[in-house]
Every structure is written in C-alpha cells, then in structure tokens.
Amino acid sequence: MAVLVNGILNYLFIPKYGANGAAIASLISFFVLFILRTEISSLIWLSFPRAKYYTITIFFIAVSIVMALYSNSRLLSELIWMLCLSLTMILSRKTLSKYINYIKHS
Structure with a gap:
C-alpha cells in the first residue's frame, strides 16, 4: 500500500516540486506504512492508545512539508x-x- 501511495505521489509531485516533491511523497508514504503497521500490530499483539502518536506525527509531517516548500x-x-x-x-x-x-x- 505504501509503495503504491509513493508511486502515485511521486508521479504527481516531482514534476512540480522536484526533489522536495519526492521527499514529500516519501514522507507521506512512510506515514501510510506507519499507520498500517501500527494498526495491524495493535490488532495482533497489544492494543494501546494511538491518537496522540498520530496527532504528533501529522503535526510534524505538516511542518516538514511547509518547511520543504516555503522555508x-x-x-x-x-x-x-x-x-x-x-x-x-x-x-x-x-x-x-x-x-x-x-x-x-x-
């Protein structure tokens, strides 16, 4: 799933944003992998509250994207x-x- 997301986002972002677009695509696809891995392990192994982890991660992703594009x-x-x-x-x-x-x- 993460590879598919990465491929699609690279196709969309690289022509417009170049290397920053590739970095953003990789960042978002890694987040997809993080969510999938976390949710599956929570189902299989040990359930724990995840909202805080996701919120902090989304915040850092947003800051990273803004910094890559505008700073x-x-x-x-x-x-x-x-x-x-x-x-x-x-x-x-x-x-x-x-x-x-x-x-x-x-």
Missing part, C-alpha cells in the same frame, strides 16, 4: 524546529518523566 531561512527553520521539539517534550512529559526516573534509579 528559505535557516534561522527561521531552526526556530520552528526548536518550537516543535519543545511542544513534543511538553506533550510527552509523562513518558519523559518515566524514562528520567528509570535512568536515575538504574
């Missing part, structure tokens, strides 16, 4: 990615806290 400033790009990192750390603070406690006590 010409390295400083602006670095600032945006630092904000994304900060947001991710805030959203993942419980998990980060668990890892920090584990490291402290091991």
Whole structure:
C-alpha cells in the first residue's frame, strides 16, 4: 500500500516540486506504512492508545512539508524546529518523566 501511495505521489509531485516533491511523497508514504503497521500490530499483539502518536506525527509531517516548500531561512527553520521539539517534550512529559526516573534509579 505504501509503495503504491509513493508511486502515485511521486508521479504527481516531482514534476512540480522536484526533489522536495519526492521527499514529500516519501514522507507521506512512510506515514501510510506507519499507520498500517501500527494498526495491524495493535490488532495482533497489544492494543494501546494511538491518537496522540498520530496527532504528533501529522503535526510534524505538516511542518516538514511547509518547511520543504516555503522555508528559505535557516534561522527561521531552526526556530520552528526548536518550537516543535519543545511542544513534543511538553506533550510527552509523562513518558519523559518515566524514562528520567528509570535512568536515575538504574
């Protein structure tokens, strides 16, 4: 499925956006693979809440696409990615806290 999505998106994006279009197509097709793999493993193995993972991933995909197409400033790009990192750390603070406690006590 992901290969099919990649082929179609490459066909649509490369003529207009060049290498950025190929990168965007690969990014989106990897997300399709991520969803399929996650959902299938959730059905077969262990179910867990996935909405937060998908939301954060979609956010990063959107930022990556915007940056690939419209960003010409390295400083602006670095600032945006630092904000994304900060947001991710805030959203993942419980998990980060668990890892920090584990490291402290091991």
